[in-house]
Amino acid sequence: MHERHTLATPEQIESTILGKFLAADQIDRICTCSGRMQLVVGEFLFREGETQFLLHVLLHGQLDLVMQVPGRGSQRILSIGPGELVGWSALVGQGVMTCSALCIQKADVIAIDALALRELMESDHELGYQFMRMMSQALSARLTATRLQLLDLFAPVPHATEYLT
Amino acid sequence: MSTSANATDVLPGHDPWRSRPARIEAIEQEIPDVATLRLRLQPEANAVPYRFRPGQFNMLYVPGCGEVAISMSGPDNFHDGPGDPPEGLVHTIRTVGRVTQAIQQLRVGDTLGVRGPFGTPWPMDEAEGGDVLVVAGGLGLAPLRPVVERLVAHRSRFGRAVLFYGARSPDLLLYERLFDTWRGAGVEVLCTVDRAEPDWSGAVGTVSLLVDRCSLVPGQQTSMFACGPEIMMHFAARSGLKLGLPPTSIWLSMERNMQCAFGMCGHCQWGSHFVCRDGPVLRYDVVEPWLHVRDM
């Protein structure tokens, strides 16, 4: 399994979506409860159904969210790219992962202790507000993307006449 | 003033309704129901050399069946010397309706009619010197292929060149056979699909997410050219705006029913625009007010 080997630097956090919302002092405080880990292709960051309390931010590489569908095997749902959040059930849910995160390209990940972060957000509501604002924007973008995927835009059209290709 | 009772005249000058016969030189099956045809215009006395720019389209005609608007998918010859495009007229066609079904029945050596080129081009000349983001969805890559070919052919005239391409699944990626050539020439090709098998090495998700992950070089001119389902282009443009692109640097290729192809029959009207004549390539700030109107 992957190991948590070093602490995350403020510069690294700054380069992700967190940097767009949080001030330097807020990032410094998050650093104290963050570590870094690396994954190789085929490795899982976490698995569907597992309970864990790390919120992740991808620095480099690609992770895919994967769900097991009985009879259809594992289905790749969405790719997570650099700078993006993954595993937010650790922060907003009960820590039960709703899908698996599979490494597709060698990945460098920041892991934030979600329980410590929750305490930080409780004690510093300004940090908490900014963090939740960032989360809601990230969630909203992901929801919109999922809707577009749901529309199956490139499906064959049943009763087409003609088409400008 | 003529004094004959019935003045009979033959139509003078250029006739936009006139189709020219073209012979099919090659047919290449791309993905299921999609084939690329290479056509050669039949020699004709006084024929004007056929020149087109990326983004323009032809009306292809199967006598007895009808016409269909199909974009040019081959390398353009607009800046070349006189003469028809060396590779002929290249059209990638999906079999979806009556006319395209009739085209699918045709074989190498058969003839069909061609009128064109019609419509507005992608502003490639204006994009020179800057970065170019090409966003394609599904068969929307077909009208953008001449853009990529121009980027490949004149790579040094452009900055960063990225193709963001979204398809339904990896087996439905159009022109996948060309991706290595394009990458080799310095065009980044990033693919994403809605559904993937475990062995797929690209991304999963909508193409606008790929655009979101891109960042612009400050101070560098960047153009975005998008083609695909209308809603996909809509979100691609919004992702472009989020990156900081001005609306005047984003261009979309619209699809509407086209019959005359020169702004006269009324079929392709979309708000103030005749898509065949004012488009198909339209600037985002020009079309944005109409994108939100239902059933327009």
Added chain:
Amino acid sequence: MPSDPAITSATPIEETPWWIDRNGLQELIDRLIEIGYEVVGPKIDQGAIVYDQLATVDELPRGWTDEQGPGLYRLHRRDDNELFGYNVGPHSWKKYLFPPLTEVLRSRKTAEGWVMETPAIEVRRLALLGVRACELAAIAVQDRVFLTEGTVDPTYKLRRSHLFVIAANCTQAAQTCFCTSMDTGPRCRSGFDLALTEIESGFLVQVGSDQGRSLFESVPKRLARSVEMDRGDERRQRAVDQISRRLNTEGIRDRLLEQLGNKHWDDVASRCLSCANCTMVCPTCFCHSVDEVHHLTDEEIVRQRRWDSCFNVDFSHVSGGPVRDTVRSRYRQWLTHKLATWIDQFGTSGCVGCGRCISWCPVGIDLTREVAVLTGEQAP
């Protein structure tokens, strides 16, 4: 603007009009026929005044008038014998310049494949008799559609360049007329070769072009007397005074396009049958489709253009189905195109205020009322 200067509208010179009587009008018709024109003008057919070929003044609807209203058109006897004592009927001159059916391409199958050619079309030199001011305006509107640089329709251009236009000033107005709102009438200002104003004793004739002057030279005539000119003014003023219908065109493009989401479109849609009558009778509607016409052997195929309408559901078909699949969206397309986006496309309104779409709507939809409701000038 039209690309051919030969067929742009000349502005007539203000000069003393001529006077002719009915024999003079007949002489004019005779002269036109002699030099090769087919004269077409108003005639009664199946209870309506339509446009058709004629050779004598006796074929004009002498002593008839029309009563019009929303969904209403009736002919009545007049108590005089006037030749032009009515307004516009279901026909417009577009059927001559932009015929309902036109061949645009012919293809022949040969051993070497298809051979394609432009069909040779026979264009008769037409003299239009009795063209109203709103109809002159409609021809000018269609000129912009079919003769704009870069998008010239060759058959329209050919037909247009063989035209002789005898206008007739309106001396009365129908209840459906609103040309004063559209600034197109009722006085004929330009775009004619000769313009008539009917008075009790005959016609005042104004010359509008060199072509008109040259033809009129050989017609027996005299200069109009001032009492006749006064009578002409009075009768033309009567038409102005009788126009009661109004359409507020002030900023109409923006005012209408602001209302694309208005609930009132649903109200219109609940009445509109999407029958396309309004577009067929409209003198400016130009939408068309192209069909394949097979000969028996399939060795020769003709492509034929025919009038179509944005009210037909298939009109906006794309790969996924029609873009405008509701009556609401189709009525909105028609009205906003006619009165708003037409201005963007052609620099002029697509409506000339002739009122045909009001009279010939089977359920009596009145666009002037719908616009007033949509833009909040009138309660629904």
